[in-house]
Amino acid sequence: MNEPKTLLLTGASRGIGHATVKHFNAAGWRVFTASRHDWVAECPWAEGLLNHIHLDLEDIDSVERNLPLIREKLGGKLHALVNNAGISPKGPEGQRMGVLESDYATWLKVFNVNLFSTALLARGLFDELKAAQGTIINVTSIAGSRVHPFAGVAYASSKAALAALTREMAYDFGRHGVRVNAIAPGEIDTSILSSGTELIVERDIPMHRLGKPEEVASLIHFLCTSGASYVNGAEIHVNGGQHV
Numbered sequence: 001m002n003e004p005k006t007l008l009l010t011g012a013s014r015g016i017g018h019a020t021v022k023h024f025n026a027a028g029w030r031v032f033t034a035s036r037h038d039w040v041a042e043c044p045w046a047e048g049l050l051n052h053i054h055l056d057l058e059d060i061d062s063v064e065r066n067l068p069l070i071r072e073k074l075g076g077k078l079h080a081l082v083n084n085a086g087i088s089p090k091g092p093e094g095q096r097m098g099v100l101e102s103d104y105a106t107w108l109k110v111f112n113v114n115l116f117s118t119a120l121l122a123r124g125l126f127d128e129l130k131a132a133q134g135t136i137i138n139v140t141s142i143a144g145s146r147v148h149p150f151a152g153v154a155y156a157s158s159k160a161a162l163a164a165l166t167r168e169m170a171y172d173f174g175r176h177g178v179r180v181n182a183i184a185p186g187e188i189d190t191s192i193l194s195s196g197t198e199l200i201v202e203r204d205i206p207m208h209r210l211g212k213p214e215e216v217a218s219l220i221h222f223l224c225t226s227g228a229s230y231v232n233g234a235e236i237h238v239n240g241g242q243h244v
């Protein structure tokens with residue numbers, strides 16, 4: 001029997017990350033997860049608790065500190081690293097936080113979670129990725145390439161930077177057989193959405209509906225399979241046509 005492939009995904013406790021780990025588990029992968037909350041009971045596969053790493057990506061030193069534990073759990077090979085965890089701070093009434101509303105603490109928190117931790121995890125797990133000829137998927141956003149009515153300036157800038165990091169890592173790692181791609185969701189039905197999203201759905205999305213977390217999960221999974229073996233350095237829209 002073939003050895004199962006191994007996934008490490010950040011931010012698995014809900015939303016897109018939760019749907020993605022369920023998808024990979026159903027496809028027979030060994031799933032490792034990392035986020036602040038403990039393992040959730042709705043994902044009751046046997047090894048879930050054991051393979052969960054309690055990690056706060058905002059605390060950037062803890063990412064470095066946890067790397068030996070993560071590497072030990074993985075046991076030498078990592079076929080897919082999905083950098084999915086992300087935060088999008090809003091104002092007190094849920095409004096977009098522009099430059100005038102964003103202090104240094106906000107910038108730092110957002111960049112630690114959405115960008116810096118991604119680069120550090122990729123660096124720290126490079127040997128395992130190379131050993132498996134694995135792949136990295138970074139979850140960016142439509143807000144990385146255009147002003148969005150609810151996404152703040154720190155969030156949007158971090159996602160634009162994550163798209164650039166994807167390109168740079170695709171260049172650095174491609175020669176070692178490790179592919180690096182991004183997927184850029186539009187409006188997916190998770191807790192990150194703001195009230196008022198209905199307007200965007202009607203006005204800006206040709207398909208006139210929200211995306212489902214499972215529709216993002218299946219794209220992430222495809223990019224981690226041999227069907228995508230020559231895709232490297234891409235950022236793929238998954239937004240029902242919102243970008244047109």
Ligand SMILES: NC(=O)c1ccc[n+]([C@@H]2O[C@H](COP(=O)([O-])OP(=O)(O)OC[C@H]3O[C@@H](n4cnc5c(N)ncnc54)[C@H](OP(=O)(O)O)[C@@H]3O)[C@@H](O)[C@H]2O)c1
Pocket residue numbers: 010011012013014015016017034035036037038055056057058059083084085086087088113139140141142184185186187188189190191192193
């Ligand atoms: N939903 C959308 O419409 C949409 C659109 C564009 C892009 N995205 C991107 O898609 C990704 C997933 O978003 P989502 O909609 O599924 O959001 P979500 O439901 O809010 O889930 C976010 C995940 O990130 C984790 N997380 C947050 N802060 C963390 C931290 N400091 N350390 C570790 N994990 C942390 C959370 O886990 P814990 O709370 O347990 O730590 C949670 O599992 C994000 O990168 C987001 O920017 C989403």
